[in-house]
Amino acid sequence: METPINKQAQPIIEIRSLGKTFHTKSGDVKALDDINITIHKGDIFGIIGMSGAGKSTLVRCMNLLEKPTEGSVLVDGEDISEISEKDLRKVRYSMGMIFQQFNLLEQRTAEKNILFALEIAGYDKSKAKGRAAELLELVGLSDRAQSYPSQLSGGQKQRVAIARALANNPKVLLCDEATSALDPTTTRSILTLLKDINKRLGITIVVITHEMSVVEEICSHVAIIDKSHIAEQGSVEEIFTNPKTAIARRMIFPDGENLTGHVGKNCCRIVFDGSSSYDPVIARMILECKALVNIMYADMKNIDGIARGQMVIQLPEDSTTASKVLNYLRSNGLTVEEVPDYVG
Numbered sequence: 001m002e003t004p005i006n007k008q009a010q011p012i013i014e015i016r017s018l019g020k021t022f023h024t025k026s027g028d029v030k031a032l033d034d035i036n037i038t039i040h041k042g043d044i045f046g047i048i049g050m051s052g053a054g055k056s057t058l059v060r061c062m063n064l065l066e067k068p069t070e071g072s073v074l075v076d077g078e079d080i081s082e083i084s085e086k087d088l089r090k091v092r093y094s095m096g097m098i099f100q101q102f103n104l105l106e107q108r109t110a111e112k113n114i115l116f117a118l119e120i121a122g123y124d125k126s127k128a129k130g131r132a133a134e135l136l137e138l139v140g141l142s143d144r145a146q147s148y149p150s151q152l153s154g155g156q157k158q159r160v161a162i163a164r165a166l167a168n169n170p171k172v173l174l175c176d177e178a179t180s181a182l183d184p185t186t187t188r189s190i191l192t193l194l195k196d197i198n199k200r201l202g203i204t205i206v207v208i209t210h211e212m213s214v215v216e217e218i219c220s221h222v223a224i225i226d227k228s229h230i231a232e233q234g235s236v237e238e239i240f241t242n243p244k245t246a247i248a249r250r251m252i253f254p255d256g257e258n259l260t261g262h263v264g265k266n267c268c269r270i271v272f273d274g275s276s277s278y279d280p281v282i283a284r285m286i287l288e289c290k291a292l293v294n295i296m297y298a299d300m301k302n303i304d305g306i307a308r309g310q311m312v313i314q315l316p317e318d319s320t321t322a323s324k325v326l327n328y329l330r331s332n333g334l335t336v337e338e339v340p341d342y343v344g
């Protein structure tokens with residue numbers, strides 16, 4: 001399944017038929033199977049999945065920290081599994097990375113953590129201090145340059161890690177569960193910073209997370225990974241409005257789970273894309289079509305102030321009334337898809 005093409009933007013990361021098997025003493029573990037993803041320049045691309053789904057392995061394959069056993073990874077059109085170690089190092093410098101546990105050097109101050117990254121990349125020494133100051137300002141930590149990690153809060157540590165990851169002007173920032181160790185308020189401030197960096201510097205951001213709220217807050221696109229496979233991918237708006245797989249529905253609408261386990265013949269899925277609120281439409285439909293319907297599943301979300309979501313209803317057995325219901329919903333601008341055998 002391909003991400004819808006953003007016609008303005010060029011692909012920056014293309015993952016083609018990628019697979020990764022770990023050979024362990026107790027047998028082979030297939031961590032990734034036939035993964036196909038295209039990330040375009042300027043996207044904030046979320047990769048979401050449950051624990052053990054393969055998220056970290058996938059993000060580590062993007063800069064070949066983990067070597068895929070099948071398929072290829074193209075960065076800016078170049079197959080990076082084919083290039084020399086030296087060129088691969090350059091590609092890695094073009095892809096900054098941040099982690100859940102920050103991974104700062106505890107014996108160095110915030111400034112020196114950044115200087116270290118610049119030094120390794122061979123940055124001009126005479127300009128390095130100025131560059132570090134610029135980066136600390138970008139992440140709002142100019143006044144903590146001389147603090148050691150142990151003197152910083154979790155959010156401040158992640159800001160230093162972001163500054164360090166940006167030191168070499170990367171084209172891509174890979175974030176592996178970057179907010180998972182932070183409280184909700186700090187999480188929001190880090191996500192706001194990432195959004196700002198994406199906007200101001202045009203850096204493509206890949207966000208690995210198990211939290212849908214993170215995707216909802218900052219991502220433009222999302223791929224849902226389940227048991228080593230991509231279950232679904234697309235723009236966040238599209239996936240949130242009309243999730244097609246059970247895993248996507250479970251992750252996006254966890255509150256809808258109390259309605260799972262329902263099975264029904266002759267159902268239809270109604271997609272609310274923000275142009276109408278469902279209560280009056282459904283109520284009017286019941287009155288106008290004189291049709292009683294069973295609600296098999298329903299959930300709505302507020303995305304950017306617009307109500308989106310979906311509902312699955314069981315249509316009346318009488319086919320004339322069922323058609324009336326479908327026509328009514330469609331004529332009210334709703335997207336309606338018939339589901340002959342619904343399994344919730």
Ligand SMILES: Nc1ncnc2c1ncn2[C@@H]1O[C@H](COP(=O)(O)OP(=O)(O)OP(=O)(O)O)[C@@H](O)[C@H]1O
Pocket residue numbers: 022023024029030031049050051052053054055056057058210
């Ligand atoms: N180095 C390794 N050796 C063997 N198996 C591994 C290795 N790394 C990951 N795995 C296995 O690959 C699968 C995917 O792991 P991965 O860490 O990528 O998942 P994840 O979605 O990031 O999970 P989590 O959120 O729990 O970190 C798991 O079954 C894991 O046990």
